[in-house]
Amino acid sequence: xxxxxxxxxxxxxxxxxxxxxxxxxxxxxxxxxxxxxxxxxxxxxxxxxxxxxxxxxxxxxxxxxxxxxxxxxxxxxxxxxxxxxxxxxxxxxxxxxxxxxxxxxxxxxxxxxxxxxxxxxxxxxxxxxxxxxxxxxxxxxxxxxxxxxxxxxxxxxxxxxxxxxxxxxxxxxxxxxxxxxxxxxxxxxxxxxxxxxxxxxxxxxxxxxxxxxxxxxxxxxxxxxxxxxxxxxxxxxxxxxxxxxxxxxxxxxxxxxxxxxxxxxxxxxxxxxxxxxxxxxxxxxxxxxxxxxxxxxxxxxxxxxxxxxxxxxxxxxxxxxxxxxxxxxxxxxxxxxxxxxxxxxxxxxxxxxxxxxxxxxxxxxxxxxxxxxxxxxxxxxxxxxxxxxxxxxxxxxxxxxxxxxxxxxxxxxxxx
Amino acid sequence: xxxxxxxxxxxxxxxxxxxxxxxxxxxxxxxxxxxxxxxxxxxxxxxxxxxxxxxxxxxxxxxxxxxxxxxxxxxxxxxxxxxxxxxxxxxxxxxxxxxxxxxxxxxxxxxxxxxxxxxxxxxxxxxxxxxxxxxxxxxxxxxxxxxxxxxxxxxxxxxxxxxxxxxxxxxxxxxxxxxxxxxxxxxxxxxxxxxxxxxxxxxxxxxxxxxxxxxxxxxxxxxxxxxxxxxxxxxxxxxxxxxxxxxxxxxxxxxxxxxxxxxxxxxxxxxxxxxxxxxxxxxxxxxxxxxxxxxxxxxxxxxxxxxxxxxxxxxxxxxxxxxxxxxxxxxxxxxxxxxxxxxxxxxxxxxxxxxxxxxxxxxxxxxxxxxxxxxxxxxxxxxxxxxxxxxxxxxxxxxxxxxxxxxxxxxxxxxx
Numbered sequence: 001x002x003x004x005x006x007x008x009x010x011x012x013x014x015x016x017x018x019x020x021x022x023x024x025x026x027x028x029x030x031x032x033x034x035x036x037x038x039x040x041x042x043x044x045x046x047x048x049x050x051x052x053x054x055x056x057x058x059x060x061x062x063x064x065x066x067x068x069x070x071x072x073x074x075x076x077x078x079x080x081x082x083x084x085x086x087x088x089x090x091x092x093x094x095x096x097x098x099x100x101x102x103x104x105x106x107x108x109x110x111x112x113x114x115x116x117x118x119x120x121x122x123x124x125x126x127x128x129x130x131x132x133x134x135x136x137x138x139x140x141x142x143x144x145x146x147x148x149x150x151x152x153x154x155x156x157x158x159x160x161x162x163x164x165x166x167x168x169x170x171x172x173x174x175x176x177x178x179x180x181x182x183x184x185x186x187x188x189x190x191x192x193x194x195x196x197x198x199x200x201x202x203x204x205x206x207x208x209x210x211x212x213x214x215x216x217x218x219x220x221x222x223x224x225x226x227x228x229x230x231x232x233x234x235x236x237x238x239x240x241x242x243x244x245x246x247x248x249x250x251x252x253x254x255x256x257x258x259x260x261x262x263x264x265x266x267x268x269x270x271x272x273x274x275x276x277x278x279x280x281x282x283x284x285x286x287x288x289x290x291x292x293x294x295x296x297x298x299x300x301x302x303x304x305x306x307x308x309x310x311x312x313x314x315x316x317x318x319x320x321x322x323x324x325x326x327x328x329x330x331x332x333x334x335x336x337x338x339x340x341x342x343x344x345x346x347x348x349x350x351x352x353x354x355x356x357x358x359x360x361x362x363x364x365x366x367x368x369x370x371x372x373x374x375x376x377x378x379x380x381x382x383x384x385x386x387x388x389x390x391x392x393x394x395x396x397x398x399x400x401x402x403x404x405x406x407x408x409x410x411x412x413x414x415x416x
Numbered sequence: 417x418x419x420x421x422x423x424x425x426x427x428x429x430x431x432x433x434x435x436x437x438x439x440x441x442x443x444x445x446x447x448x449x450x451x452x453x454x455x456x457x458x459x460x461x462x463x464x465x466x467x468x469x470x471x472x473x474x475x476x477x478x479x480x481x482x483x484x485x486x487x488x489x490x491x492x493x494x495x496x497x498x499x500x501x502x503x504x505x506x507x508x509x510x511x512x513x514x515x516x517x518x519x520x521x522x523x524x525x526x527x528x529x530x531x532x533x534x535x536x537x538x539x540x541x542x543x544x545x546x547x548x549x550x551x552x553x554x555x556x557x558x559x560x561x562x563x564x565x566x567x568x569x570x571x572x573x574x575x576x577x578x579x580x581x582x583x584x585x586x587x588x589x590x591x592x593x594x595x596x597x598x599x600x601x602x603x604x605x606x607x608x609x610x611x612x613x614x615x616x617x618x619x620x621x622x623x624x625x626x627x628x629x630x631x632x633x634x635x636x637x638x639x640x641x642x643x644x645x646x647x648x649x650x651x652x653x654x655x656x657x658x659x660x661x662x663x664x665x666x667x668x669x670x671x672x673x674x675x676x677x678x679x680x681x682x683x684x685x686x687x688x689x690x691x692x693x694x695x696x697x698x699x700x701x702x703x704x705x706x707x708x709x710x711x712x713x714x715x716x717x718x719x720x721x722x723x724x725x726x727x728x729x730x731x732x733x734x735x736x737x738x739x740x741x742x743x744x745x746x747x748x749x750x751x752x753x754x755x756x757x758x759x760x761x762x763x764x765x766x767x768x769x770x771x772x773x774x775x776x777x778x779x780x781x782x783x784x785x786x787x788x789x790x791x792x793x794x795x796x797x798x799x800x801x802x803x804x805x806x807x808x809x810x811x812x813x814x815x816x817x818x819x820x821x822x823x824x825x826x827x828x829x830x831x832x
Contacts, residue, residue, distance in 0.1 A: 013452045015443040016627065018434045027431040036429045037464060040456035048453060055471060211432070275698075275719075281705025282691075282698025285719045289697025292773055292808055294721075300729065301719035303691075303701045309716040309759060313729075343725060357708055392708055 001034045001171065004056040008068035008077050009151055010043035021066045021156055028160055031179065032172040033224070034062065044068060049080035057084070057144045064164075067151030069134040071114040077148055078137075082121050085141050089119045095126060099133050131158040138163070175225040180234045181254045182241060184217040186405045192217055195244050203237055214394060215401030218254070219245075247412055250405075258404045259287045259294075265411040266297035271346040271376070273407065275301040276314050276339030278326065278352040279369060283400045299345050304335070314338035314350075325364070327352050332370035333381045340374045347410065348374045349403040355392045369399040373406045382406055417450045417587065420472040424484035424493050425567055426459035437482045437572055444576055447595065448588040449640070450478065460484060465496035473500070473560045480580075483567030485550040487530040493564055494553075498537050501557050505535045511542060515549050547574040554579070591641040596650045597670045598657060600633040602821045608633055611660050619653055630810060631817030634670070635661075663828055666821075674820045675703045675710075681827040682713035687762040687792070689823065691717040692730050692755030694742065695769040695785060699816045715761050720751070730754035730766075741780070743768050748786035749797045756790045763826065764790045765819040771808045785815040789822045798822055 005026070007019035022039050029036055037060060042052050049068070056063045068077030082089050096118035103110040117134055120126055127136030127149075134150040136159050147164065149156050169176055184192060189212040196219070199208060203221070211218040219241060223233035242249050250261045266273055275284045285301035288294055302313040307326055310316040315338040316331055324330045335350035353369025360366035367388045374381045384406060388398050421442070423435035438455050445452050453476060458468050465484070472479045484493030498505050512534035519526040533550055536542055543552030543565075550566040552575055563580065565572050585592055600608060605628040612635070615624060619637070627634040635657060639649035658665050666677045682689055691700045701717035704710055718729040723742055726732040731754040732747060740746045751766035769785025776782035783804045790797045800822060804814050 013442065013455065015439055015446060018436065018439070020434065023431055023434070026429065030431060037461070038456060038458045038468065039429065040454060042454045045453070051475075052454065059467075277698075279705075280702070281710075281714075282693075282701035282717055282719060285698035286696070286702045289695075289719075289721065290809065292771075294697075298697075299722045300725040301698055301717070302729070303698060303705075303717035303719065305705065305711050306715045313716065313718070313759075343729075355708075393706065 001062060002037050002060040003029050003034050003062040003064060004037060004060045005039040006049075006052055006056060006063060006065045007039070007041045007151070008044065008049060008065060009041075010045075010074075012041045012067075013043050019066075021151060021153060024153075024157060024160065025064050025066070027179075028165060028168065031177045032168040033177050034168070034172075044074040044076055046076040046080045046083065049076060050083040053081060053084040053146070057141045057146060061144050063144060063146045064149065065147065066149045066156055069117065069136070069148060069150045071111070071116050071133070075116075078119055078121065081137070081139065081146065081148060085121070085139065085146075087122045087139075089121050091115075092118050092120045092126070095120060095135060098128075099135070102133055127159060127163045129155055129159055130162075131155040136163065138167075176230070177222050177224050178227075178230045178234060179220055179222050180238060181252065182219040182221075182238065182245075182249050183251045183253075183256050183258075184219060184245060184248045185250050185258055185408075186215055186402055187217060187245070187248045189217060192219075192245065192248075196241060199237065199240050199244060202240065207237065208241075214388065214390065215398045215405075216258070219249075247409065250408060257287075257290070258401060258408065260291050262404050262408050262411070263288065263291045263294055263297060265408060266347075269411060271411075272297050272299050272344075273347045273349065274299050274339055274343035274345035275403075276335040276343075276348055276350040277301060277303050278305060278310070278335070279355045280351045280353075280396050280400050280403075281305065283396055284349055284351065284403050287400055287404065300343055302339055302343060310335065314342055327354055327364050327368060327370060329370050329372075329383050329385065332372040333374075333383055336372035336374035336381050346376050347407055349407055350374070351399050351403055353386075353395070353399060355395045355399075357392060367395050369395065369402075371399060371403045371406060373403065373410060375410050380410070382410065417478060418453050418476040419445050419450050419478040419480060420453060420476045421455040422465075422468055422472060422479060422481045423455070423457045423567070424460065424465055424481060425457075426461075426490075428457045428483075429459050435482075437567060437569060440569075440573060440576065441480050441482070443595075444581060444584065447593045448584040449593050450584070450588075460490040460492055462492040462496045462499065465492060466499040469497060469500040469562070473557045473562060477560050479560060479562045480565065481563065482565045482572055485533065485552070485564060485566045487527070487532050487549070491532075494535055494537065497553070497555065497562065497564060501537070501555065501562075503538045503555075505537050507531075508534050508536045508542070511536060511551060514544075515551070518546075518549055543575055543579045545571055545575055546578075547571040552579065554583075592646070593638050593640050594643075594646040594650060595636055595638050596654060597668065598635040598637075598654065598661075598665050599667045599669075599672050599674075600635060600661060600664045601666050601674055601824075602631055602818055603633060603661070603664045605633060608635075608661065608664075612657060615653065615656050615660055618656065623653065624657075630804065630806065631814045631821075632674070635665075663825065666824060673703075673706075674817060674824065676707050678820050678824050678827070679704065679707045679710055679713060681824060682763075685827060687827075688713050688715050688760075689763045689765065690715050690755055690759035690761035691819075692751040692759075692764055692766040693717060693719050694721060694726070694751075694767060695771045696767045696812050696816050696819075697721065699812055700765055700767065700819050703816055703820065716759050718755055718759060726751065730758055743770055743780050743784060743786060745786050745788075745799050745801065748788040749790075749799055752788035752790035752797050762792050763823055765823055766790070767815050767819055769802075769811070769815060771811045771815075773808060783811050785811065785818075787815060787819045787822060789819065789826060791826050796826070798826065 124137040132155040137148040223230040304310040340348035356366035540553040548571040553564040625636045639646040720726040756764035772782035
């Protein structure tokens with residue numbers, strides 16, 4: 001089965017907005033092994049849209065349309081579809097009553113203009129939209145099937161799950177495809193590729209995809225078949241990958257973040273963290289506090305951009321700063337233990353570096369960051385130096401990732 | 417003149433990536449008053465792409481294609497174009513020599529596979545690409561013109577400016593359109609719309625567009641004609657808008673940020689800032705230090721998530737915390753003056769609030785944030801309370817924006 005996606009809306013042809021809805025539809029198609037061959041965006045123009053639909057219906061088995069189902073004059077998806085298929089529309093009083101009730105439930109009176117949303121195309125199956133007022137439609141056109149969805153992301157998401165997913169399940173060749181994601185932190189892509197090579201051989205090269213960005217890799221893998229069968233297969237691949245990669249796997253799931261994992265480990269251990277930041281300017285603290293409930297384990301941070309504040313807030317000895325410079329291993333370690341004592345946390349992540357673009361030198365180039373983490377016993381200050389050839393934001397982002405990962409590794413260690 | 421954009425690449429039909437190149441092309445088209453009627457994405461498939469090009473060329477005057485000009489087998493834009501136009505390709509030894517020299521200048525030997533990039537289509541005009549190895553092509557097809565550009569954003573950007581812009585300038589009906597952006601902070605959209613109503617009447621409703629997000633509005637306006645004429649018109653609109661809106665306009669230019677403007681004002685005044693943050697977790701400090709060179713005016717921050725640290729780092733009296741709670745005007749003001757003294761800055765931005773989703777109560781609902789800024793004289797602590805019904809990240813982001821804006825207003829005041 002081959003599919004095309006058409007997004008309708010003049011605002012999607014402007015300079016600011018992209019059709020992000022298509023990504024969700026694409027993911028659902030991929031799960032069911034359906035190939036997407038084209039996607040397009042057209043404005044709120046009945047003739048153009050009708051031509052686009054006619055063409056796509058002649059090319060593929062499944063055409064998914066989003067947008068243009070609203071109540072106003074410029075919403076022309078219903079009319080364009082009727083024109084493309086040579087069908088008539090009719091007013092559906094039952095559907096109007098449904099839409100009217102939706103408004104009433106929200107304590108509103110339905111504006112007269114919304115009656116337009118009760119126009120249906122002859123032969124179409126109305127798709128209930130409990131997340132908004134615009135009903136969807138499913139239509140047959142020769143050997144192809146056409147779906148009309150609203151463009152509001154929340155409504156589309158709900159209707160995809162309610163109407164499109166079961167329909168695809170029934171038609172998917174060889175059952176549906178399911179995806180699982182493992183997140184891996186601070187491993188070079190080439191190292192990871194080497195580590196998982198045996199899994200490629202066992203499960204097939206196409207079953208596993210590596211998506212890398214600085215400091216984080218997403219490992220995506222798929223399985224086909226019935227739900228129970230897919231779960232078994234995914235468990236099998238996951239177990240194998242975790243054995244091959246080891247503790248660098250920090251979470252399962254696309255939405256998982258390193259700061260969440262670190263937070264869970266801290267909460268489980270009943271321990272707290274503080275940060276002492278220079279070049280990251282508070283980014284590590286900001287990341288830790290993105291997580292709701294982080295006040296259970298995050299106490300605070302000292303952002304010490306100036307050397308004076310490094311001494312005053314973190315008790316870094318001025319002679320250490322003078323001898324080694326602010327961007328150095330001894331200063332990072334001193335910030336970490338000093339921060340732990342001054343702010344009273346069990347752990348302290350400290351970072352000092354040169355985020356650029358200015359301030360670099362031959363032995364301390366832009367991108368050099370010293371990161372230290374002090375733990376409950378003062379002997380166990382760990383240190384890492386990175387040198388990353390990115391821009392200012394990239395360097396700060398990677399440094400924050402490495403700092404969080406160093407803490408995670410400490411938290412994984414069995415306590416004596 | 418009407419245009420369509422076609423992006424080529426199977427990776428753009430996946431679940432992660434969108435065709436962002438089209439936004440740049442759209443902006444350039446808009447500048448020249450050319451209507452974009454459709455955009456589409458097709459995979460690396462010669463037959464599909466040829467069909468797409470044939471269709472678009474029959475519909476519009478200008479077809480802009482990006483991607484698929486690389487040296488590997490799956491890059492099929494040249495072959496598909498030749499097929500769509502019924503033209504033959506030929507090998508261009510001169511072009512090969514140019515590509516070879518490009519590699520040599522980088523100290524590399526040209527891989528044999530790159531010879532493919534020296535294939536040109538009969539009748540096409542080769543477009544020099546000094547940012548990469550893939551040359552572009554411009555072709556006439558009946559009354560339409562087809563442009564082939566590489567998909568690498570940096571290469572596309574350079575080639576657009578070098579080749580497409582001058583071509584469009586010559587053809588633009590009534591001269592080119594130029595855009596200017598003013599950025600406005602922390603004014604409700606409806607208030608702004610009222611303020612600028614006279615400008616709508618004077619310059620035309622379509623000359624000015626308002627793009628709002630929480631805490632920031634972009635005002636975009638356009639002018640047509642020759643460069644000097646456009647500049648005069650844009651200056652005229654800008655002056656009028658600035659008079660109508662007043663000091664809420666904080667910068668000109670799409671890329672401008674509030675933290676940059678604040679930084680410039682601090683540097684000009686020879687003054688410094690520190691922050692004292694609770695619910696924002698360091699976000700204001702992180703934003704201030706996104707700006708390169710911010711160490712000239714940013715000293716540091718105390719992120720005090722726990723009440724203990726509010727007392728220890730900022731000298732907030734425990735009885736104040738007990739009486740009013742951490743999220744209150746007196747505590748915010750005390751954090752601001754305490755932070756100023758403890759960290760030694762001329763100004764201190766302090767923020768304390770409930771970012772949610774938990775922790776709200778009837779008189780202090782989620783989204784309540786107290787923001788205070790203390791200035792060089794301790795009497796001048798200013799305070800604002802916001803209550804924003806957004807999610808955790810939205811609340812933190814708006815609070816940081818309001819804090820920076822409050823500081824900007826203080827810095828604008830003439831000193832006594």
